[in-house]
Amino acid sequence: xxxxxKTKNSQITTSINNFxxxxxxxxxxxxxxxxxVKSIHxxxxxxxxxxxxxxxxxxxxxxxxxxxxxxxxxxxxxxxxKPEFASDDANTVDTSKEIxxxxxxxxxxxxxxxxxxxxxxxxxxxxxxCSKLEVEFExxxxxxxxxxxxxxxxxxxLKTKHMAKYACTSSALIPxxxxxxxxxxxxxxxxxxxxxxxxxxxxxxxxxxxxxxSDAPDQLIFESPNDTESFKKSVDxxxxxxxxxxxxxxxTYSFCGEGSGEKSxxxxxxxxxxxxxxxxxxxxxxxxTHDIITGSSLSIPIEEVDNEHVSGLYRGMRRRCLVFEMVxxxxxxxxxxxxxxxxxxxxxxxxxSTSIDQLLPTKTGNDSSHHxxxxxxxxxxxxxxxxxxxxxxxxxxxxxxxxxxxxxxxxNFQPLSAGxxxxxxxxxxxxxxxxxxxxxxxxxxxxxxxxxxMVNEEFNQNSPKKxxxxxxxxxDGEACKRCNCKKSKCLKLYCECFxxxxxCVEPCACMDCFNKPVHxxxxxxxxxxIESRNPLAFAPKVIRSSDYLSEARDESSKTPxxxxxxxxCNCKKSxxLKKYCECYQGGVGCSVNCxxxxxxxxxxxxxxxxxxxxxxxxxxxEKGIQKSAxxxxxxxxxxxxxxxxxxxxxxxxxxxxxxxxxxxxxxSFPSIGSSSGLYTGHGFGKPGFFQSSTRFDKHLETVLExxxxxxxxxxxxxxxxxxxxxxxxxxxxxxxxxTSPSMRSSRKLILxxxxxxxxxxxxx
DNA sequence: GAGTTTGAAACT
DNA sequence: CAGTTTCAAACTC
Numbered sequence: 116x117x118x119x120x121k122t123k124n125s126q127i128t129t130s131i132n133n134f135x136x137x138x139x140x141x142x143x144x145x146x147x148x149x150x151x152v153k154s155i156h157x158x159x160x161x162x163x164x165x166x167x168x169x170x171x172x173x174x175x176x177x178x179x180x181x182x183x184x185x186x187x188x189x190x191x192x193x194x195x196x197k198p199e200f201a202s203d204d205a206n207t208v209d210t211s212k213e214i215x216x217x218x219x220x221x222x223x224x225x226x227x228x229x230x231x232x233x234x235x236x237x238x239x240x241x242x243x244x245c246s247k248l249e250v251e252f253e254x255x256x257x258x259x260x261x262x263x264x265x266x267x268x269x270x271x272x273l274k275t276k277h278m279a280k281y282a283c284t285s286s287a288l289i290p291x292x293x294x295x296x297x298x299x300x301x302x303x304x305x306x307x308x309x310x311x312x313x314x315x316x317x318x319x320x321x322x323x324x325x326x327x328x329s330d331a332p333d334q335l336i337f338e339s340p341n342d343t344e345s346f347k348k349s350v351d352x353x354x355x356x357x358x359x360x361x362x363x364x365x366x367t368y369s370f371c372g373e374g375s376g377e378k379s380x381x382x383x384x385x386x387x388x389x390x391x392x393x394x395x396x397x398x399x400x401x402x403x404t405h406d407i408i409t410g411s412s413l414s415i416p417i418e419e420v421d422n423e424h425v426s427g428l429y430r431g432m433r434r435r436c437l438v439f440e441m442v443x444x445x446x447x448x449x450x451x452x453x454x455x456x457x458x459x460x461x462x463x464x465x466x467x468s469t470s471i472d473q474l475l476p477t478k479t480g481n482d483s484s485h486h487x488x489x490x491x492x493x494x495x496x497x498x499x500x501x502x503x504x505x506x507x508x509x510x511x512x513x514x515x516x517x518x519x520x521x522x523x524x525x526x527n528f529q530p531l532s533a534g535x536x537x538x539x540x541x542x543x544x545x546x547x548x549x550x551x552x553x554x555x556x557x558x559x560x561x562x563x564x565x566x567x568x569m570v571n572e573e574f575n576q577n578s579p580k581k582x583x584x585x586x587x588x589x590x591d592g593e594a595c596k597r598c599n600c601k602k603s604k605c606l607k608l609y610c611e612c613f614x615x616x617x618x619c620v621e622p623c624a625c626m627d628c629f630n631k632p633v634h635x636x637x638x639x640x641x642x643x644x645i646e647s648r649n650p651l652a653f654a655p656k657v658i659r660s661s662d663y664l665s666e667a668r669d670e671s672s673k674t675p676x677x678x679x680x681x682x683x684c685n686c687k688k689s690x691x692l693k694k695y696c697e698c699y700q701g702g703v704g705c706s707v708n709c710x711x712x713x714x715x716x717x718x719x720x721x722x723x724x725x726x727x728x729x730x731x732x733x734x735x736x737e738k739g740i741q742k743s744a745x746x747x748x749x750x751x752x753x754x755x756x757x758x759x760x761x762x763x764x765x766x767x768x769x770x771x772x773x774x775x776x777x778x779x780x781x782x783s784f785p786s787i788g789s790s791s792g793l794y795t796g797h798g799f800g801k802p803g804f805f806q807s808s809t810r811f812d813k814h815l816e817t818v819l820e821x822x823x824x825x826x827x828x829x830x831x832x833x834x835x836x837x838x839x840x841x842x843x844x845x846x847x848x849x850x851x852x853x854t855s856p857s858m859r860s861s862r863k864l865i866l867x868x869x870x871x872x873x874x875x876x877x878x879x
Numbered sequence: 880g881a882g883t884t885t886g887a888a889a890c891t
Numbered sequence: 892c893a894g895t896t897t898c899a900a901a902c903t904c
Contacts, residue, residue, distance in 0.1 A: 602898065608888055609898045648889090685886065694901055695885045882904080889897070 597623035605630035606641045608652060613638070616653055656681050657701035683708030683721075691716035 704719015714721040
């Protein structure tokens with residue numbers, strides 16, 4: 116830019132250089148304890164620019180004002196490119212003047228050299244003159260090298276140079292930014308992060324990065340894409356405000372796979388230089404923060420991120436966006452995805468679901484009718500019924516995505532927000548369907564239907580008879596159990612499907628069912644209503660944190676069961692020995708929360724043994740009695756039920772220890788949080804099943820715990836488990852789990868990473 | 880398969 | 892919060 120100011124600036128610079136070379140200057144330097152840094156800096160003007168590491172000490176009022184002015188300018192000049200640059204340039208001139216005066220002061224007052232202000236001023240001097248930048252850059256670089264403390268300076272210098280460059284050709288960069296912004300939220304977010312950080316540093320050096328990072332994500336995540344504009348402004352090189360930002364942006368872009376073709380060697384070099392550990396880490400931290408918040412897997416080191424990653428991330432972000440804006444869409448997409456994709460889905464989408472509740476109402480899902488799949492599995496409850504593998508995948512997904520839910524006792528999901536549930540819905544439904552489809556030949560019909568359902572999306576209501584037949588068939592393998600509602604329209608918790616957060620499917624024998632994708636809106640509305648009444652309505656009824664695995668292995672352990680029914684039962688006549696009892700059905704002992712009369716819950720009685728299984732003796736005794744029965748059942752089940760069938764395993768209802776006749780209880784549904792039998796019981800039917808479910812539960816627990824209400828967590832000993840990582844998760848033994856006594860162990864287990872596949876073979 | 884029992888959910 | 896009704900699963904025959 117050949118403006119008068121520029122010329123002036125050049126002159127000024129020259130003056131400064133001359134000054135430095137003057138004997139006076141040297142003399143002063145010799146006298147002053149402070150070494151050259153300042154004067155040099157002055158010329159550089161770059162330090163201040165490196166807001167990233169700029170110590171608060173250096174935040175001189177002047178600098179602040181400068182920043183402010185910049186901001187103001189920025190607002191005034193939407194177009195960051197030239198105009199701003201010009202403005203900056205002008206500003207630079209002023210700054211230069213100040214610098215000069217400061218230099219003079221230094222001459223007069225040696226002590227001034229040490230004053231931060233001076234430095235700050237000098238540093239502030241944003242001489243963006245292109246011609247000078249080169250020289251300055253070199254100087255800065257040298258300077259920086261000589262001054263370890265100013266690690267940022269080099270980058271600043273480089274940045275400055277680049278900035279100048281950008282200023283000169285700011286237009287080039289802007290497009291880039293725009294492009295990035297257009298690309299997607301991810302890019303925007305990333306930029307935002309960087310910007311936020313930058314801003315933070317600039318404006319409040321004292322701010323803790325951590326806090327910044329933590330704060331930034333929130334703001335960023337839900338920001339509208341439009342915010343990119345503001346970001347762009349902030350980042351605008353023309354302003355030369357934040358070299359680091361520029362750098363970050365570059366990183367980001369490259370990270371995004373933008374391949375900012377515009378990067379020159381210098382830029383690359385700059386990146387290298389600028390890639391201070393701190394910056395990289397910061398970005399990483401930010402990325403991680405996002406992960407936490409959004410669940411996207413950004414933890415990849417930025418340096419290592421390649422285009423694919425970026426795109427993936429971007430997609431993730433995008434997805435989140437879609438999720439928020441268009442639940443239906445995401446659902447569709449999800450449906451389209453294979454099960455294997457579920458995890459990804461959960462990770463990316465579920466995370467964002469925290470605010471889904473709010474979004475739900477606005478969801479566009481009108482296309483429910485168009486949904487290929489039934490989709491809304493409101494809960495992961497259904498997962499409980501899924502085959503091992505599916506469970507597995509889902510678990511993982513849940514784990515990372517933190518999801519939610521599941522009422523199923525088996526799956527100790529913690530209550531999710533409605534939004535999360537929604538997200539899960541799809542998953543659950545699909546999983547269930549798939550599971551059903553997978554179900555063994557016994558359920559071939561169902562499977563076919565299920566499949567057909569998935570494909571055709573047709574929901575035919577079957578007659579009760581049909582249903583029964585299916586159920587009976589399932590009896591062997593526990594087919595996909597469905598509801599049989601006649602009056603509730605499957606829109607009340609009476610309906611197992613609805614309660615489980617899944618749509619009714621073909622196997623259901625319900626009448627006037629509204630729990631179908633076609634009535635998605637209605638379902639959601641109803642759900643909301645119910646949740647408004649009872650936020651935990653769709654939460655798992657049985658909360659367990661037990662270490663099933665350990666149980667299975669350590670029989671000696673007499674640890675108390677950790678699982679408990681959320682609200683407790685209210686049985687009067689069943690003695691908590693029948694599935695009428697939700698505790699029993701869920702395979703957990705009764706607790707103080709129960710108001711049952713004459714409790715004889717095999718899994719743990721409310722009274723004294725309340726601890727349920729805490730009383731080793733009691734527990735042992737009961738278990739001992741049950742044990743034989745259980746074992747028998749198990750054996751029988753094993754014989755009768757082919758372990759190989761995922762379905763059966765997944766869905767198989769566990770036999771309760773006391774169940775009369777050793778007959779398998781009615782297949783329990785995934786649904787009702789209560790858990791059914793999936794895990795229930797004794798998992799005798801199949802050890803493999805048991806294991807899988809157990810693992811699954813654990814995993815879920817871990818995942819859900821964060822969101823689990825305190826009250827839920829508090830009561831049970833198990834609840835205390837709060838591990839962030841599945842591996843470290845401590846599980847308390849579920850008494851219940853029906854597991855055969857042999858399987859029980861003490862709760863000290865540390866959850867191991869869940870094997871992809873629970874062994875199908877009985878553990879005995 | 881029909882009918883009964885049961886207790887949760889819903890309602891008042 | 893308690894009492895009542897409704898509902899659908901669980902169970903029995």
